[in-house]
Amino acid sequence: MIPPDLRGRRERDPFWVAVNAAFNGIQRFRSLRAPAPPAVRPVDRTMRLTVQEVRREAEDVVSLRLGAPDGRVLPAWQPGGHLDVLLASGRRRQYSLCGDPADRRSYRIAVRRLPGGGGGSVEMHGLREGDRLAVRGPRNAFPFLAHDRYVFLAGGIGITPILPMVTAADRYGADWSLVYTGRSRASLPFLDELPARRVTVRTDDEHGVPSAADLLGDVPAGTAVYCCGPAPMIDAVRAAVRMDATLHYERFAPPPVTGGKPFEVELRRSGRTLPVPADRSALDVIRDVLPDVAYSCRQGFCGTCRTAVLSGDVDDRAPSDQGDDSMLVCVSRAASGRISLDL
Missing domain, CATH: 3.40.50.80 (Nucleotide-binding domain of ferredoxin-NADP reductase (FNR) module)
Known part of the structure; x- marks a missing residue:
C-alpha cells in the first residue's frame, strides 16, 4: 500500500503512470500517421441548362423551355415553384415554373419584357435556342396546399x-x-x-x-x-x-413601402453614407450608387440581397429573417437613426 502524502492524497502508482504514458504515446503516433480530414468544399448547386425552345405566348411574353445538355433528369418541383436564374450580366432573377411537374426532362418559364425595368427581362428576351443559362432551384415560396x-x-x-x-x-x-x-x-x-x-x-x-x-x-x-x-x-x-x-x-413586383421612417445607411467598405427616405427601400437607394449589388425577388423571401450589419438596430420585415447580424435590404430597414452595412 502506498502511503498518502501530507495532504491526504495517495501517490500515483509508478506502474500506471508508465502505462498511461505509453498509451498516450501510441495515440500521438497514430494521429501523426492518420490522413488529414478532407477539406470542406462549398456545394455548388448551380445547374447549367440549355434553352431548348423559345416561344411567343402573348404581347411581350415569351416562354423558354430549359433542359440539361445531356438530357438527364432534372430535380422535381411542385406547383408554385420557381427558378433562380443567373444571367450573364450578373443579374439574378426569379421566374415561376409554369410547365408540367411530371416532365422531369425540362423546365418551362415565361418572361414579360419590361423595357423600363431593371434589365433582366430584356436580357431574357435576347436568349435563343441553344444558349446556355445558369439556374438554381427549384424552390417554392408559394406552395400549393390540398383543399377541397x-x-x-x-x-x-x-x-x-x-x-x-x-x-x-x-x-x-x-x-x-x-x-x-x-x-x-x-x-x-x-x-x-x-x-x-x-x-x-x-x-x-x-x-x-x-x-x-x-x-x-x-x-x-x-x-x-x-x-x-x-x-x-x-x-x-x-x-x-x-x-x-x-x-x-x-x-411579381416589390410591395410598396408602408409605415417607413427615414434613416441613414452607411456603406462601410464603400465609404459612403446615404439617406433612405420613408417611401424607398434601402436596396433602391444603395443601387443608385452600387448598381451591381445582388438582388432577386425584392420581397424578402429569397435571401439574395442579405447583407451583414456592422452596427445599428434592424427593423426586420422579411419572411425569411434569420435573426442574425444581417438584413435583407430589399424590405428591412433601420429601426432608427443609422445602420452600417458591409458594402
Whole structure:
C-alpha cells in the first residue's frame, strides 16, 4: 500500500503512470500517421441548362423551355415553384415554373419584357435556342396546399405560378374556378392551355379594371384563394377576402413601402453614407450608387440581397429573417437613426 502524502492524497502508482504514458504515446503516433480530414468544399448547386425552345405566348411574353445538355433528369418541383436564374450580366432573377411537374426532362418559364425595368427581362428576351443559362432551384415560396375548393386569381404574367395549380386542381377533381385579368386578351399568355369551362377572362379593354368584388364574387366558406398579380390587385383582394377563406398570394413586383421612417445607411467598405427616405427601400437607394449589388425577388423571401450589419438596430420585415447580424435590404430597414452595412 502506498502511503498518502501530507495532504491526504495517495501517490500515483509508478506502474500506471508508465502505462498511461505509453498509451498516450501510441495515440500521438497514430494521429501523426492518420490522413488529414478532407477539406470542406462549398456545394455548388448551380445547374447549367440549355434553352431548348423559345416561344411567343402573348404581347411581350415569351416562354423558354430549359433542359440539361445531356438530357438527364432534372430535380422535381411542385406547383408554385420557381427558378433562380443567373444571367450573364450578373443579374439574378426569379421566374415561376409554369410547365408540367411530371416532365422531369425540362423546365418551362415565361418572361414579360419590361423595357423600363431593371434589365433582366430584356436580357431574357435576347436568349435563343441553344444558349446556355445558369439556374438554381427549384424552390417554392408559394406552395400549393390540398383543399377541397379553390378560387384562383391571376393578373397578366401572374398566371405563371397559377397555371400548374389549376392543372393539379383539375386533375385531383377539386372544385375550382379561375378569374384571369389583364389589359387585353392579346396580353394574356397561355389562354389556350386553360379549360374554358371554369375560367372567367376579364380584360380592361372589354370590362374595365375589375374590383375586388368582381374578382372574388361569392366565395364559399373554407375556400382556398390563390392570387398572383400586380400590387393593387393583391392589396384589394387582401382587404376584401372573407375571414373564413384562406388567402395565399405571390407578388411579381416589390410591395410598396408602408409605415417607413427615414434613416441613414452607411456603406462601410464603400465609404459612403446615404439617406433612405420613408417611401424607398434601402436596396433602391444603395443601387443608385452600387448598381451591381445582388438582388432577386425584392420581397424578402429569397435571401439574395442579405447583407451583414456592422452596427445599428434592424427593423426586420422579411419572411425569411434569420435573426442574425444581417438584413435583407430589399424590405428591412433601420429601426432608427443609422445602420452600417458591409458594402
